[in-house]
Every structure is written in structure tokens, then in C-alpha cells.
Amino acid sequence: MADKPGRRQGKMTAVRSIEGAMRSIGARHETDPQQQADNIRQNGIYYASPVLRNSIIGGLEIRPKKGNADNLVVIGCACFGTALPLRSYALLLQRLGVDYVFLEKEYCCGAPLLHSAVIGGNDTAPAEESIREFLDMNIVQARERGVKDMHYFCIWCAYLAKRFHSDCGINQNYAFDILAERLKGADLRLDMKIGYFGGLSHRRPIYVPEQDLDLDWASYRNLLDQVQGLEVVKIPKYCCQVAPQAIFDRAKAEGVDTLVVDCIVCYGNLVRKVTRMAPGMRVKYLSDVLLAAFEHDERVLDWL
Numbered sequence: 001m002a003d004k005p006g007r008r009q010g011k012m013t014a015v016r017s018i019e020g021a022m023r024s025i026g027a028r029h030e031t032d033p034q035q036q037a038d039n040i041r042q043n044g045i046y047y048a049s050p051v052l053r054n055s056i057i058g059g060l061e062i063r064p065k066k067g068n069a070d071n072l073v074v075i076g077c078a079c080f081g082t083a084l085p086l087r088s089y090a091l092l093l094q095r096l097g098v099d100y101v102f103l104e105k106e107y108c109c110g111a112p113l114l115h116s117a118v119i120g121g122n123d124t125a126p127a128e129e130s131i132r133e134f135l136d137m138n139i140v141q142a143r144e145r146g147v148k149d150m151h152y153f154c155i156w157c158a159y160l161a162k163r164f165h166s167d168c169g170i171n172q173n174y175a176f177d178i179l180a181e182r183l184k185g186a187d188l189r190l191d192m193k194i195g196y197f198g199g200l201s202h203r204r205p206i207y208v209p210e211q212d213l214d215l216d217w218a219s220y221r222n223l224l225d226q227v228q229g230l231e232v233v234k235i236p237k238y239c240c241q242v243a244p245q246a247i248f249d250r251a252k253a254e255g256v257d258t259l260v261v262d263c264i265v266c267y268g269n270l271v272r273k274v275t276r277m278a279p280g281m282r283v284k285y286l287s288d289v290l291l292a293a294f295e296h297d298e299r300v301l302d303w304l
Helices: 005-027 033-043 050-059 083-095 111-119 125-144 155-165 175-182 217-225 244-253 264-271 286-295 298-303
Strands: 071-074 149-152 171-174 188-197 227-234 258-261 282-285
Touching: 033 111, 033 125, 050 083, 071 083, 083 175, 083 282, 083 286, 111 125, 111 155, 125 149, 125 155, 149 155, 149 175, 155 171, 155 264, 171 175, 175 217, 175 286, 188 217, 188 244, 188 286, 188 298, 217 227, 217 286, 227 286, 244 258, 244 264, 258 264, 258 286, 264 282, 282 286, 286 298
Parallel strands: 071 149, 149 171, 188 227, 188 258, 258 282
Antiparallel strands: none
């Protein structure tokens, strides 16, 4: 590790403050579908400017490659309310020697428009047309950077990209697909017990009505089986929005104080509620634990 623990802790405290502020901004974002679409076209992320987005990313002190690369990490809105998992994910890619790039101006996938249309009982065709448009804006930039694989940090981006642009000539992946491949045979060690809350979004049919289109959740879970010394307790798949207390209670009953998730939406929901609902428990992203296992050091989790 390049940074001293105290310095890292100070940086991460600052990032958490930014996350909280951005969640507050997100709660007040524009709800009119046409205005949302216009904001995305103008700003990329529809409730904040690209300057603010890039400043937050810069504060994480991760080093994407300049110029062209085979791999593009599409951050999505996750760079605001859930910035810390992006740090561990990017650091793990760097430890593995994976060259990756970010986009200077990245466009929201348009999931909020589709969600609003479905919940409101409205025609989804306009939202779906906008989604195709916005995703294509990112794909066009990816082609210009020589990208072969796009890795989406947000599950909604991944689902919608697979649904609408699976034939674009660039592989559309969820963020953990590349880790499932690159960590095979890696020396991963971590002596601790965790509760694993696996991804299986109850809202998936809103974004992907096709029931045969899903992410490879089993392979993400199998990453933990590669970690020597790690004890993993399965936590039932309650909905993170409807029943977060049940998730925390089950983890506590299993003697677990670290809850690990592989869905960035679940992570965001649970990490915001854990202090109030389960004092003493911590919520970590899958890449947090994998980075700690790669470094053979549980203390990594203290500064993520």
C-alpha cells in the first residue's frame, strides 16, 4: 500500500461526506421524464455536472489509463452515492495488471426514465428509445478508444446494455465478469467470517422483461470460494429496499458483523441503513473483500 493508514482514513472520510451530499442531491433530482432526458443529453449524469463527477473520481486516487485500452469501466450514477466500492474495484484491476479507461463524459443509461414509466403505468416506448440513444453515446466513445469490453459498475446499466446493445460489436459485461476471469488461480487469503447477500434484484423485470436475460451471479459468488481461510454464511435474498432489517437480523443471528454484497444497488441501500438498523455491523462490496484477500490483509477493509 502506498498511503499510510491514517492518511487513507482521512481521504475515505472525505469521500463518505461527498457520498452523503450527492445522495441528498439525488433525492431532489428532476422527475419530469422529458426534463430528465434533456438533462442526460446535456450533462451525462442527469442530476450533476461532468465536472463534479470527474472531481469525485479524481479524489479516489485511482489511475485509469489515458488514451486507448481494451477495457472500459462504465461507472454510471454509482460514482456518487457509492464511490468507495469503485475505489476497491479499480485498485483490484490495477493490482491484476488490467488496463482500463473511463469516459470523460459518460451518459446515464436512462434507467430512471423506464422505472418512472413502468411505475406510472405509462407507455415505455419513449423511455426505451432514450435508453438506446444514451447507451449508444457511450458505445460510440468506446469505439473511438479501441475498447473491446465494457464493464458496467451499475446493474441497471449492465442489464439495459445487454438488452438493447448486445450486438454492438463490443462485449457488454457486468463489472465482476472480468474479475471472475482474471482471479482464477490467484493467491487469495483472508481469515475472517462474512455474511454473503447475493444479487438477485426483485426489480429486474422492470428493466429486463425477458426472463432468460440475467447476470452470472453464481460466478460472482464463486469468487469467494477461492479465498483461503474465508468463512462465508449465506444470507437469504430478502429485498434490500423492503426488508433491510431482516437482512441485518439474519446476519446478526449467524454471528456475522461484516455483510458482503455484489450488487451496487443493494450496497447503496444497505450501507445507508446499517448504522441505524444494525450498529456495529459493516456493509462491504464484493470488490472490497477481494482486494483485502488479494493483499492478504483484513485491515484493507478498514479504509474502504
